[in-house]
Amino acid sequence: MELLQLQYFLEVARLEHVTEAARSLHVTQSSLSKTIQRLEEDLGVPLFDRTGRKLKLNEFGSRFLRRAERALFELEQGKQEICDLSSPEYGTLELAVTTASTLPNILSAFRVKRPHVHFHVQMLTTQEMVTRLDRGEVDFCLSSPPIHGDDIECQIVFIDPILVAVPKGHRLADRSSVSLTELSEEWFIGVKKGYGTRDLVDSVCQSVGFVPQYVYEGDEPARLSALVEAGIGIAFIPSTARNEREQLTYLQVEDHEIIREIALLWHRSRYLSRTALEFRELVIEYFDALSK
Structure with missing residues (x-):
């Protein structure tokens, strides 16, 4: 079983359409179909029910999806941890917000503190934020309302x-x-x-x-x-x-x-780099000062 097979499987499972998944992955449809077919042969079972180019996860696929997501999530966490250890003064932050009114001041203060850190911010609905957080695609969320879940740490800050x-x-x-x-x-x-x-x-x-x-x-x-x-x-x-x-x-x-209520959210299982920990500390301090 290859890493590429898992990455392709996750994208097809997300979109449930060969053409759209191939376009998203920037590969040909035939290459994508063959990769998924080899994965199914390795596992000995079909992972999708097929109707033309449309695919729907079957029970085998749904069960395997949870394991594949966890495996790729852990590999990505390992990659981030190594990057953090090798280049502690640099780093990246993926942020999602449903409330952006305080963001300029927070990002400005953080840029002064860590000028070499690259950050990317997305304005999302509450449901979109939960999805990205569950997938491990964002480090932190600033959310109103607060979001609670088994894998979500939620700290109300203001x-x-x-x-x-x-x-x-x-x-x-x-x-x-x-x-x-x-x-x-x-x-x-x-x-x-x-x-x-x-x-x-x-x-x-x-x-x-x-x-x-x-x-x-x-x-x-x-x-x-x-x-x-x-x-x-x-x-x-x-x-x-x-x-x-x-x-x-x-x-x-x-x-x-x-x-x-404005809350800071992060995934309980996600590795938090030193950059991320410093950002969390700055956010908490910012809202503490705003409350006084």
């Missing part, structure tokens, strides 16, 4: 109040607070469903008898303030995303405490 942002000249702009029921006829700017803050505020609004009407739904939280400032609608904005330089008024919610 309690973040949710405010209502309105543009200057809005009927509520001279207020410091507002009740949710007063917002029932407003147009809203927000992120798409699946992001923690959106799901949270939708649930709270529904509990008082209305469903927010959105004129804009996106996946870039940083853009919300600009759209509110332009008078397109109002928005629920976490306090950590508040920007005093913008022409906005931020209102407290009177009758409900709307807060989001």
Whole structure:
């Protein structure tokens, strides 16, 4: 059994389609099919049920997938550990976030501390984040809401109040607070469903008898303030995303405490390099200072 066979098997199992898997792996379909066929011959059983070029994992394939994922995960962890030992001043960090408002300050502080470390950040929905974390594809996640699981370490690092942002000249702009029921006829700017803050505020609004009407739904939280400032609608904005330089008024919610918990997540089984440990320490220290 070869490492290449396992890597090809995982990609086919993920996509369940020969053509798409071959394109993703940058190999020919015939080469991919032959590699999977050799793996099945080595194991003595078929791993997929086939309908044309579409494949579906059967019971043999589903059981073998769990073992193959674990084997490749351990090999990747070994590779990272060796890299960490051989070049401790360098390294990489794979990050995923559902909340990005504090990220610029955190990354800026970390770059000063470790200027040679390369990091890559992805903005994901909660479910996408869980999937990447389970696969070992990210080192850390900054998530709201917190995510709990058998293989996930979850440390809540900050309690973040949710405010209502309105543009200057809005009927509520001279207020410091507002009740949710007063917002029932407003147009809203927000992120798409699946992001923690959106799901949270939708649930709270529904509990008082209305469903927010959105004129804009996106996946870039940083853009919300600009759209509110332009008078397109109002928005629920976490306090950590508040920007005093913008022409906005931020209102407290009177009758409900709307807060989001920001959590730092990592995989219990994943090797944490010295770079990763330093990043975790910096994140915790940053939010500790923000809480004071």
